[in-house]
C-alpha cells in the first residue's frame with residue numbers, strides 16, 4: 138500500500154520538511170525545557186508532516202501528557218539519541234540499517250506524488266515516544282537522500298549546530314561562522330581557540 142500525497146505536494150518537499158523539522162528539534166526545541174515550545178513543534182511542523190495511522194483515537198498526544206515530571210531530562214535524552222542516529226546515518230552501512238529498522242518498525246510509509254515520484258512519509262501512532270517521532274522524520278529524509286547524510290551532514294565546530302551543506306561540511310563551520318567557504322584555504326578563520334575558551 139502506497140500513500141498518494143495531496144495534489145501538488147512533492148515527495149521532495151516532504152523530505153525537506155522532515156529534515157528541517159528534525160534539525161529544528163536538535164538545534165533549538167530540545168535545548169530548552171519549554172513545554173510550550175515543544176507543543177508548538179509537535180502541533181506545527183511535526184503534525185504537518187506525519188500521517189496518522191489511527192486518526193479516530195482521542196488520546197491527547199501533547200507535550201504535557203508525554204512527560205510531565207522531567208521535561209528537561211527527557212528532552213536531553215531524546216536529543217542525545219537523535220544526534221547518535223544522525224551520526225550513525227553518516228556511515229552508509231549503519232545508515233542503511235537505521236533506515237531499514239525505521240521501516241520495519243512502522244515509522245515510515247511509502248508514498249507517491251502526482252508526478253509519480255516515490256518517497257516516504259513519517260507515521261504517527263498514538264502514545265508514540267518522542268524519540269520515535271523525531272526518528273521517523275530523520276528516517277523519511279534519509280531514505281530518500283542517503284548520500285546527503287554521508288557527504289553534507291556536519292556539526293559546526295564553533296557553535297555545535299547540525300546542518301546539511303556539502304560545501305561547508307569539510308571545514309565543519311556553519312553558514313553563520315563561515316560566510317565564504319572559498320576563503321577557507323587562503324585566509325585562516327579567526328582564532329578558534331579564543332572562541333572555544
Ligand SMILES: [Zn+2]
Pocket residue numbers: 293294295296297298310311312313314
Ligand atoms: Zn556555527
